[in-house]
Amino acid sequence: MPELPEVEVTRRGIAPHLEGRQLRGAVVREGRLRWPVPADLDARVRGLTVSSVTRRGKYLVLDLARGGRPAAALLIHLGMSGSLRVVPRETPLHRHDHLDLLLADGGVLRLRDPRRFGAVLWTEEEPAAHPRLADLGPEPLGPELTGDYLYARSRGRTATVKAFLMDASVVVGVGNIYASEALFRAGIHPGRAAGRIGRERYRRLAEAVRAVLEAAIAAGGTTLRDFTDSAGAPGYFRQQLAVYGHEGAPCPGCGHPLRRSVIAQRSSFYCGRCQT
DNA sequence: ACTGGATCCTGACTGC
């Protein structure tokens, strides 16, 4: 489900409920996520304080401290269908509510993930050094994502520019929806070989990625099916999607019917006339 | 080093 905007919207929603709060424990109802959730998570988190809630790519990072000193961190990935909400303790359980973090003030951070492609990882090392984070590319909203960077990284690559853009070791956070949207804004055909696109077009693409992600965050993310923010509200960027899911509709730029085809093993939407 | 394909899982939807 969630790409960078949805994870960032989630982060902003849960952070005020978590930062500076102590954890009373955890309840793991279904630990079989992408990787097993530690069975003794309850004992591990008890008494720790959440010092910060940050994001790296599509991972949320909960830094945990004991007595003001960093003690551990939880890495949370929402996979395809995950969502996090802060709810009162007595909130009835849904079938796929796999894990609760119990806050000392009585609230609960509740993870729901029907498909169980998400992850909850415990680490006592520096989070950035964790194997899941160590090899990630730059943040798309930071200064490192430039056209020159994309141009340099793409030299010699024969895979499609869409696959290149969705490669987290190149740049994090861009999934199937926003790849289609950014390529449309940049006027680049998703099936073009990444290594055969020039510097000037990569400059446009870097700006398009930044612009579409920022706009999506501002709209609260994209809800296709089951994404909700931490208060249970859907995101409204779906209404601003130019091409994703709009096969056959007129291109917003030229009116030509939008096309769908499978590129990089995923549905891709584009205008065959505007995007070259 | 890079590439495409298979894989994990459940639920919603389509067509017969």
Add this chain to the structure above:
DNA sequence: TGCAGTCAGGATCCAG
């Protein structure tokens, strides 16, 4: 109404 088939916002692992 039921059942089979398809598809879905991710990303890892593997063979070539």
